[in-house]
Every structure is written in C-alpha cells, then in structure tokens.
Amino acid sequence: MHFKSVQYASPQGGIKLMVTGAVHGNEVCGTKAILRLMKQFESGELALIQGSVTFVPITNPLAYEKQQRMGDRNLNRNLYPRADPQDFEDRIANWLCPLLADHDVLLDLHSFHTGGVPFALVGPLDNAHRLEPFKFAREEEAMARALGVTRFVDGWLDTYAKGVKNRMQRQAKGDLSVDDISADIKYGVGTTEYMRENGGYAITLECGQHEDPHAPEVAYNAILNTLAHLGMIQGRTVTYMTGAEALSLCEVIDKDAPGDQFVKVWKSFDEVVKGEVVGHRESGEAVCAPFDGLIVFPNPNAKPGQEWFYMARRTHRFD
Numbered sequence: 001m002h003f004k005s006v007q008y009a010s011p012q013g014g015i016k017l018m019v020t021g022a023v024h025g026n027e028v029c030g031t032k033a034i035l036r037l038m039k040q041f042e043s044g045e046l047a048l049i050q051g052s053v054t055f056v057p058i059t060n061p062l063a064y065e066k067q068q069r070m071g072d073r074n075l076n077r078n079l080y081p082r083a084d085p086q087d088f089e090d091r092i093a094n095w096l097c098p099l100l101a102d103h104d105v106l107l108d109l110h111s112f113h114t115g116g117v118p119f120a121l122v123g124p125l126d127n128a129h130r131l132e133p134f135k136f137a138r139e140e141e142a143m144a145r146a147l148g149v150t151r152f153v154d155g156w157l158d159t160y161a162k163g164v165k166n167r168m169q170r171q172a173k174g175d176l177s178v179d180d181i182s183a184d185i186k187y188g189v190g191t192t193e194y195m196r197e198n199g200g201y202a203i204t205l206e207c208g209q210h211e212d213p214h215a216p217e218v219a220y221n222a223i224l225n226t227l228a229h230l231g232m233i234q235g236r237t238v239t240y241m242t243g244a245e246a247l248s249l250c251e252v253i254d255k256d257a258p259g260d261q262f263v264k265v266w267k268s269f270d271e272v273v274k275g276e277v278v279g280h281r282e283s284g285e286a287v288c289a290p291f292d293g294l295i296v297f298p299n300p301n302a303k304p305g306q307e308w309f310y311m312a313r314r315t316h317r318f319d
C-alpha cells in the first residue's frame with residue numbers, strides 16, 4: 001500500500017491548489033472526479049495557464065481498500081504529524097500534513113450518508129483567537145460561492161471545542177464517567193483545519209449521498225470551477241452563488257448513556273423548533289432542541305461521551 005499524489009504545474013508559477021478524494025474510504029466521488037480530470041490533463045484537453053494543482057485521488061488507501069469510512073481511525077480528526085506513529089492514519093498524516101502545508105488552497109471532496117443537497121463546510125470569519133486564527137475568510141467565501149452548491153455551513157471547530165469544554169467540566173464534576181471521552185480540542189482538527197493552521201485556506205465539499213450518481217459530477221464541476229476561479233484554466237465561466245442558504249453550527253449534544261435514543265431517524269438539516277423533543281435519555285428525560293434551528297450530523301450509534309447531534313442556526317453569511 002502506498003500514498004500517491006500527482007502534480008500538474010504551469011511554468012508560470014502561482015497559486016498552489018491541492019484537491020483530495022477519499023479521505024474517508026467509502027466516499028469515492030472525489031476520486032472519480034480527480035481521475036477524470038487527470039485524464040484530461042494527460043490528453044492535453046485541459047491545460048494550466050498559471051499555478052499548480054496537486055491531486056490526491058485516494059487519501060486513505062486502507063479505508064478505500066476496505067470500502068469503509070476509516071482504516072484504523074478517522075483520518076479527518078486529530079490530523080497532525082507524529083514522531084511515533086501508532087496507527088495507519090498517523091502514517092498517512094506524516095505524509096499528508098507536510099504536503100498540505102506546502103500548498104495555499106485545499107478542496108477536500110467528501111460525500112455523506114443522509115442529508116439532502118450538496119454543501120460546503122467553510123472556516124471561521126477572520127479572527128485572532130487562539131483556537132482557529134484566520135485571515136482568508138474573504139478568499140475562502142469567494143471560492144465557496146464558485147463551487148456550484150447552494151448550502152454553506154460554518155462553525156465546526158468552535159462548536160467542537162465547546163463540546164470538549166463541556167465534557168471536561170462534566171467529567172470534573174463527576175457527571176460523566178466514561179472511559180472514551182472525546183476531550184481533546186485538537187481532536188477536531190481535520191484536513192481543512194490543518195490547512196488553515198498552516199497559512200492556507202480550505203473547503204470541505206460534501207458532494208451528495210455516498211451512492212448518488214450525481215456526486216462525482218458535483219465534485220468534477222467544483223474542481224473545474226475552483227481552477228477557473230483561481231485563474232488557473234481558461235474557457236470556463238464561473239457563476240458565483242448569492243442568496244444561498246448559510247448555516248452555523250453552534251451546539252453539540254452528547255450521548256450520555258447507551259440507552260439514549262432519538263424519537264425518530266433524524267437526517268442532517270432536518271428543521272426543529274425550540275423545545276421540540278429530539279430524543280430521550282436512558283432515564284426517560286426528554287432532550288429538546290435548544291432553539292429554532294436544524295439538526296446536523298445526528299449519530300444514533302454514538303458512544304457515551306461522544307457527539308450525539310449538532311444544532312445549527314441560519315445566518316446571512318452567504319446572502
């Protein structure tokens with residue numbers, strides 16, 4: 001098993017774009033789109049007029065071979081190089097992180113299990129806080145608008161960190177007695193967060209349901225749109241999305257006990273009103289929506305002490 005990247009570089013130099021597929025092994029729309037584009041670069045049908053693009057068709061070859069989300073663990077969490085790699089994903093990180101750090105922009109292509117239309121996950125607004133300082137929000141937003149999708153989500157690392165803080169407080173008070181507590185803020189760092197931490201900007205594009213035959217097309221168009229947006233190819237007109245749906249993740253509710261159960265099969269982006277019962281604790285106590293908003297990333301199979309579901313609010317960021 002090996003790691004593979006292919007770079008096409010214009011003699012003119014310029015922006016260094018990286019495009020990744022199959023960070024999760026069962027999410028292959030990006031892989032298909034990348035291989036299709038590589039053929040076009042090889043045949044001369046496509047040519048770069050400036051900059052370079054590095055394709056990583058299969059970022060997690062172990063998970064890809066297993067046709068599963070993860071190899072030994074989720075590559076898109078706790079993504080840092082390690083002097084003492086413990087599992088296969090640590091070894092990927094030791095190869096992938098320096099490659100990411102050597103680029104300016106990342107488009108990371110994924111697909112999802114349930115949850116409607118394709119969407120882009122973007123980073124925070126410009127800020128100088130400790131958690132995720134950033135100064136390319138404008139560039140990232142412009143690229144997001146170019147991708148060809150109509151739904152945008154932000155607030156990932158902030159909300160993840162809030163969840164971690166909450167877990168640590170509850171553990172200190174003795175309210176939470178689980179072994180496998182997800183209590184490390186850095187655990188929320190995946191490809192895009194690593195990229196921002198290393199001076200670049202980055203978008204995760206969720207191209208559709210895993211089996212959706214349109215997902216590879218969404219990924220393919222997004223790559224072409226990104227290349228055109230960055231001025232790297234000629235002959236493609238980019239339409240910038242306005243008046244789009246913008247959501248901000250702002251709460252995470254953990255599973256406390258194995259018997260905690262949802263009242264129904266929630267999908268990402270299902271709407272709920274404040275006080276609506278989302279699930280019940282093992283004790284029978286109702287778990288209600290904390291505000292009018294949307295359920296995101298519901299996970300009925302979460303373990304105690306892990307994220308059960310996220311809540312997002314509508315914003316005007318992509319008006």
Ligand SMILES: [Zn+2]
Binds near residue numbers: 023024027110111
């Ligand atoms: Zn994924």
